[in-house]
Amino acid sequence: MGKVLIVDDEPSMRRILAANLRLDSHGVVEAAGALEAKTILAGEDFDVVLTDQKMPDGNGLDVLLAAKQGDPTTSVIFLTAVGTLELAVECMKEGAFDFLTKPFVPDAVRAAVKRASERTALLRENAVLKTAVLKLEGPDEIFGESESIRAVREMIGRVAPKDTTVLITGETGTGKELVARAIHRNSLRARRPFIAINCASVSETLIESELFGHERGAFTGADQMRTGLFEAAHEGTLFLDEAGELSAAAQAKLLRVLADGEIQRVGSTKTRHVDVRVVAATHRNLRDRVQEGSFREDLYYRLAVLPIHLPPLRDRREDIAGLCDVLSTRIAKEMKVPRRPLSQAAMIKLTQYRFPGNIRELRNLLERAHILGQHPQLQPEDFPLNPATTAELKPDAELDAGQLAALLPGHLDLREVLGKIELALIERALNATDGVQAEAARRLNLSRSDMGYKTAKYALGKR
Ligand SMILES: Nc1ncnc2c1ncn2[C@@H]1O[C@H](COP(=O)(O)OP(=O)(O)OP(=O)(O)O)[C@@H](O)[C@H]1O
Ligand SMILES: [Mg+2]
Structure with missing residues (x-):
């Protein structure tokens, strides 16, 4: 009791x-x-x-x-x-x-x-x-077994407990916000607020007051005093998404708070001390912005103390199959629909795709396929891909070996796998030619004696 x-x-x-x-x-x-x-x-x-x-x-x-x-x-x-x-x-x-x-x-x-x-x-x-x-969704929620994603996870583990500023770069949908949240959750600030702001979605004139607050009457329309996000995130983490879009004035103030933890509300000369860890993200190349003169170089160096780069999905195709698995499970649970595996053909179609929207796009495609698909397994037609970005989609005969390999797990028995692929291709050719070995051999560019040997080896029988 x-x-x-x-x-x-x-x-x-x-x-x-x-x-x-x-x-x-x-x-x-x-x-x-x-x-x-x-x-x-x-x-x-x-x-x-x-x-x-x-x-x-x-x-x-x-x-x-x-x-x-x-x-x-x-x-x-x-x-x-x-x-x-x-x-x-x-x-x-x-x-x-x-x-x-x-x-x-x-x-x-x-x-x-x-x-x-x-x-x-x-x-x-x-x-x-x-x-x-929360723990279950912890850092493992950043899924992927590719070399580059493993390195990202390891980096998160190392930087999270420190109080340093982190700059996360990567194309849209690569998981920048996910990483920012993981850093916060694994830091000593985890029980304090995590506050996110997208700097690109706030107008240049308002961003300063949004971040640092303003005094009453500081500008037209400021009829109430307002505290800013830096004060709200005190002892926690402030995630500055699309930090490359900050106005010059906001950049100057940000530099100051990063350097000595001090802020001033707009319209006030009083300095206030805040204890905030800044995690910034951008899909741009900030160094280019520095070159152009639209981003302060000193601020760039302050932000990029610890850079984490998220590679686009097309550069780590070996993660696509596993991501489909993880995301399909989540989708089935969230949308209360049966979880559907991908047919092999659908998987090949996806691994050849460029994914301009990266993991977010993959998730959206899977969601749509789970809702609209007609078969127990998801089929290639359940994934209508934008033709402009499917330039890499090739006919079977030209299938890129790297892409094919990306479908397979990292640890495997090479001989066994090659044997299985050989068997599957011979079976397919025999099916397509109604079992006529001579014709199947021609399709596979094999001599008839090789074909005979292999069908005997795999006990495929002669017709
Ligand atoms: N490695 C990953 N494992 C599992 N899910 C992921 C992974 N990376 C991203 N996601 C999922 O993909 C979606 C997009 O991620 P997120 O919003 O973090 O991307 P972003 O880089 O911030 O994109 P944007 O630049 O468009 O804001 C989210 O639903 C996220 O959960
Ligand atoms: Mg984002």
Whole structure:
């Protein structure tokens, strides 16, 4: 059963309550007033707090606030002689679990404490499950076995716990935001805010106030003081997406906060100190922007202390099959549809595609195919690819060996795999020629005696 704190200034009251609660095997601690309760709550967590309303050294609401501050899952029950409706409403508003009046009916108190302790247990279980889910999605959510993605994962592991600025580069849809979140989650700031802003989607005039806040009257339309995202992200991480698009003024301010952690709201001369880790991302080549003069060189060096580059999907085709697997599982779960594997032909079609939208595009294609596909396996026609970007799609005969190899796992028995491919190709040729070996041999550019030898080897029989 639960751990209960009884708060009441009357010793006899505490004694009767404690005796009753022990009948239900609760662990009971007593406090003789609001102050003592606060001291106890500062050092220990309870499942349930049962508190009197009016005490000489404070009231029940003080106790409630102290309890919630220590552990928000604690359930608080008020027990009061002055049972007015207004008071009950106020307590409930502040987050009390229940409200009972004195003189109390012992069974009613026992029942209320039991419900309260069950509620706390549920809330805690929920919180544990949530962290477990987060962990499950952890860095492994950045999927891929290719050399380059392994290196990215390793880099995330190394840079996350440090407080350094990170610059993530990569084409659209390569997972920049995913990486930024993984860095935050694996850092010491994980329990503090992660705030993301897309610098390209805020106008040049507003970006400064968005990031650093503004004072009332700082500019036309600023009729309220506003804190900026740097202040909101205090002790956490600020993700500056598309940082290449920052205005010159915002770049200057950003440089300052990176250099000495100081910001000024727009329209204010007061400096404020913030403790924020900046993770920036861009799909552009920032060095080119520096050359053009549209990005400050000093800021570039500050941001790019630790660069992480995400390779486009077409440069790591060996990850496509595995990504299809992982993404299909997620899609099936999220959309509550049956998970469908890709037919071999569909897989070949995808591995030959350029993926200008990278993993996001792959995910969208798979989603669409899962909704619209007509067969248990996804077929090539379930993936309508943009012809302008399928230039690499070649007829079977010219299939690129690298692309074919990309379909296979990294660790394999070469002889066995080559044997299987040989067998599959001979079978296909024999099927296509209705079993006429001479014709099949011609299609495969094999001599008839080689063909004879191989069909015997694979026991394909003669027709
Ligand atoms: N390695 C990966 N493993 C699994 N899913 C991934 C991976 N990389 C990206 N994704 C998924 O692809 C989608 C796009 O990722 P994300 O939004 O992080 O890309 P981005 O680089 O920020 O794109 P943009 O530049 O367009 O903002 C997301 O749904 C993300 O979960
Ligand atoms: Mg993004």
